[in-house]
Amino acid sequence: MPLSRRKRARLFRGVQYAVLAAAVLVFALVADWGTLRHAFFDIEVAKALFPDIITTALVNTVKYTLLGFGFGLGLGLVLALMRLSQVPPYRWLAVVYIEFFRGVPALLVFIALGFGVPLAFEVALDMNITVMLSLGLVGAAYMAETIRAGIQAVPKGQTEAARSLGMSSGRAMRSIVIPQAFRIVLPPLTNELILLTKDSSLVYLLGLSLGQFELANFGRDALNEHKSLTPILIAGLLYLVITLPLGHLVRRLEARTAKAR
Amino acid sequence: MQTDRDPVTAHRAIEVEGLHKSFGALEVLKGIDFSVERGEVVCVIGPSGSGKSTLLRCVNLLEEPTAGRVTVAGTEVTDPDVDIDRVRRRIGMVFQSFNLFPHLTALENLTIAQRRVLRRDRAAAERVARANLERVGLSDKEAAYPAQLSGGQQQRVAIARALSMEPELMLFDEPTSALDPELVGDVLAVMRGLAQDGMTMLVVTHEMSFAREVADRVVFMDAGIIVEQGVPERVIADPQHERTRTFLARVLDPAAAGISEATEAEAPPGDQREP
Ligand SMILES: Nc1ncnc2c1ncn2[C@@H]1O[C@H](COP(=O)(O)OP(=O)(O)O)[C@@H](O)[C@H]1O
Ligand SMILES: [Mg+2]
Numbered sequence: 387m388p389l390s391r392r393k394r395a396r397l398f399r400g401v402q403y404a405v406l407a408a409a410v411l412v413f414a415l416v417a418d419w420g421t422l423r424h425a426f427f428d429i430e431v432a433k434a435l436f437p438d439i440i441t442t443a444l445v446n447t448v449k450y451t452l453l454g455f456g457f458g459l460g461l462g463l464v465l466a467l468m469r470l471s472q473v474p475p476y477r478w479l480a481v482v483y484i485e486f487f488r489g490v491p492a493l494l495v496f497i498a499l500g501f502g503v504p505l506a507f508e509v510a511l512d513m514n515i516t517v518m519l520s521l522g523l524v525g526a527a528y529m530a531e532t533i534r535a536g537i538q539a540v541p542k543g544q545t546e547a548a549r550s551l552g553m554s555s556g557r558a559m560r561s562i563v564i565p566q567a568f569r570i571v572l573p574p575l576t577n578e579l580i581l582l583t584k585d586s587s588l589v590y591l592l593g594l595s596l597g598q599f600e601l602a603n604f605g606r607d608a609l610n611e612h613k614s615l616t617p618i619l620i621a622g623l624l625y626l627v628i629t630l631p632l633g634h635l636v637r638r639l640e641a642r643t644a645k646a647r
Numbered sequence: 648m649q650t651d652r653d654p655v656t657a658h659r660a661i662e663v664e665g666l667h668k669s670f671g672a673l674e675v676l677k678g679i680d681f682s683v684e685r686g687e688v689v690c691v692i693g694p695s696g697s698g699k700s701t702l703l704r705c706v707n708l709l710e711e712p713t714a715g716r717v718t719v720a721g722t723e724v725t726d727p728d729v730d731i732d733r734v735r736r737r738i739g740m741v742f743q744s745f746n747l748f749p750h751l752t753a754l755e756n757l758t759i760a761q762r763r764v765l766r767r768d769r770a771a772a773e774r775v776a777r778a779n780l781e782r783v784g785l786s787d788k789e790a791a792y793p794a795q796l797s798g799g800q801q802q803r804v805a806i807a808r809a810l811s812m813e814p815e816l817m818l819f820d821e822p823t824s825a826l827d828p829e830l831v832g833d834v835l836a837v838m839r840g841l842a843q844d845g846m847t848m849l850v851v852t853h854e855m856s857f858a859r860e861v862a863d864r865v866v867f868m869d870a871g872i873i874v875e876q877g878v879p880e881r882v883i884a885d886p887q888h889e890r891t892r893t894f895l896a897r898v899l900d901p902a903a904a905g906i907s908e909a910t911e912a913e914a915p916p917g918d919q920r921e922p
Contacts, residue, residue, distance in 0.1 A: 546709055547746035547805075551760035551812060552736030561763055565750050 443604035454521025462529030487527035536571035666715035690858035693868035739809030799830030816847035
């Protein structure tokens, strides 16, 4: 006799729970808890990480991210305005830049700036500058497209009203269009900040000295020292301390924008 | 013939000669000649798509004319050497969709151009702004953002914003068309007040009662040309052209018009008119 649809669904769910329970049981029985605890959460190792993992690593992650974001935002705005320029060569330049930096791996940019530039030009760039350029050059390409979309989302009537009050096109852009565009692109820009926070771990490639370590580098260094994954786990949690609130902020900003429409 | 050196022309608020405007292959204005005297109130009426907005937008060069000459208060705006930003300060414009700046309060909407364009200091700009908000009856709304205002209030703020630049003339492009019927009256009252104070006004509108009451002259446009113009009593009440009659018969419903003679000749069957 065929089962009713509801009974079949209930049976299927029951099977799923049973499989899960069996998997947990097997894992609990075969796992070597002592080794696992040392590998993932060794309290002694964890204690040894503090306070440096906060005062040096977390602070540096935030610093590098903000350096890259600030530079990327400024350059992104310039690129967005070039992209919308009446002068075709500016548009072409912006398109080439954006397509290039969105198309190549960020890793390559870090290698180019961290090793390529010092070797080719025989100059040693300041570490902060290198970080700012590496993170910002790539971020700018993404932010430029976001900002351009934001500028284009401001209704044409806004510019017309501004111009009809005697504002020049530059003044109308600065006082009327860009402030509104930024309100529109605040959520996607915050998303970009989250991505940059994670990408800041790439500075590890640049060969930092101890005081310059950020979270990923610090975690890796501690991993070598303690032979435990605990530092990596804690570094990961500290990234979440930054990215989760930002993600929450994005959702709130999006809700606010949705309500204002 | 008058030239732009002619004192009569120089004193006119708006002088339009041989104005043509095309968007690609579409010719929207097909040779417009007309003028507005200082202190005059001119209403432009006509079917949708006839080029009324385009004409208005050619006066302050929001649209670049394809051919012809536009002179505003003695300055030829179609002269490529003219500083158009400087001319636009003297021409107030009010849009159908208000176009208030949503990121600024009502007061800031009125002060931003005063400060950035006229370089007035904050105190002076706010003094002018408050006087104009009072003029449109919205003194209590200076801290409100546009989204917190009704359509009628937004449009009155937009009028006050234009007035804060102390323009020599005002252009209105269907200022009440986007409003709920019960909010139209407040905006028209403000405009009536402006007309009484002697402001030069060029108004595109479908409000026939307003045109009839306030306009010194009514211009009827159709398909990119001026079909006829004259005092409202003549154009609205006794149109000479068939096209004008057809248009008026369509827009004049008894509630909006309240005038009997207007539709007498061409009233569609079943049209209810007041005695
Ligand atoms: N920017 C534009 N590009 C192309 N066509 C336009 C543009 N602006 C107006 N038009 C066209 O010009 C004609 C007249 O428009 P408009 O001046 O707005 O008429 P009205 O204000 O009398 O309704 C319409 O057919 C409209 O579609
Ligand atoms: Mg129109």
